[in-house]
Amino acid sequence: MHRIVIAFLLSSLSGLAFAHGMSAEDQARILNAGLLEYMQLGATHMLSGYDHLLFLFGVVFFLTRFKDILKFITAFTVGHSITLIVATLLEISANYYLIDAVIALTVCYKAFDNLDGFKRYFQMSSPNLTWMVFAFGxxxxxxxxxxxxxxPLGTDGLVLKILSFNVGVELGQIVALSIMLVILAGWRKTASFERFSKASNIGLMLFGGLLLLMQLHGYQHTQFPDEFPLNTDDHFHIHEDMEAETSPLTNYPNKLNFDDIYSQDEVLHDDNSYQDEHSHDGEDFHSH
Structure with missing residues (x-):
């Protein structure tokens, strides 16, 4: 069972290869989209949001009672619904790399809390988890x-669009949580849970740290473009020049110049046209 959990973590991390932002395809599709499309987009975004999924995985990792699961997930849901709706309506935004970097820190925090880090390293109790989950939400x-x-949200029906997107996010969250809870419930029945629970949360913290570094690197690209001047076209042309310099034909001594060959052939034909016709028998005239 622990292999399934590790596979889940790795599959979540595999999303690192792809930004889970809004693609050009999403932007084009949403131009004339209805409320159902906004719901679908919200669900897809949550299910592909590896940082959100990793945090939720940390939250429910040790939870066994339904009322505890409901309490913490409700706190998280209320929290992220508030800022999703209000910030979008008021057009409050920030650099998304920085926001995602802070979200990565929430993953690290929950893994640290699961490892009893506050008691072990600070000799103190963990902060109230319900309020922390709400704040992280x-x-x-x-x-x-x-x-x-x-x-391109526009202004017509903006509130309904945002609410539909939020409903989609919640539906995606329910699907993801259902899978997590089934996996964890089955894993807890095996002896490997005690052996690998610590390693799983250490891995969760490392994943969060990796996410943090990647998001900060992305932030550097957006804020300090002069430090990353090499764009794709320049990179391609540099490689073309390198290939030309290292080509074995670059300094080949006997290059064939077909233009010269054709021009010489034309000269020969032109010279022949000026030769006088003559005859050896006085009847058949010809030229050489």
Missing amino acids: LIHGFGLSTRLQQL
Whole structure:
């Protein structure tokens, strides 16, 4: 069972290869989209949001009672719904790389809390988890809002569009949580849960740290473009020049110049046209 959990974490991390922002395809599709399309987009965004999923995985990792699961997930849902709706309506935005970097820190925090880091390293109890999950929900919702604001939302029916997107986010969250809870419930029945629970949360913290570094690197690209001057076209042309310099034909001594060959042939034909016709028998005239 622990292999399934590791596979889940790796599949979540595989999303690092793709930004889970709003693609050009999403922006084009949403131009004339209805409310159902906004719901679908919200669900897809949550299910592909590896940072949100990793945080939720950390939240429910040790939860076994339904009322505890409901309490913390409700706190998270209320938190991210508030900032998603309010920030989008008021057009409050920020650099999404920075927001995602803070979200990555929430993943690290929950993994650290699961490892009893506060008691072990600070000799103190963990902060109230319900309020922390609510506060982190506000941050996650702001991240969702910055992504949603990348779309051409317009002004007609804006509130319904935002609410539909939020409903889609909740539906995606329910699907993801259902899968997580089934996996964790089955894993807890095995002896490997005790052996690998610590390693899983250490891995969760490392994943969060990796996300943090990647988002900060993306932020550097947007804020300090002069430090990353090499664009795609320049990179391509540089490689073309390198290939030309290293080509074995570059300094080949016997290059064939077909233009010269054709020009010489034309000269020969022109010279022949000026030769006088003559005859050896006085009847058949010809030229050489």
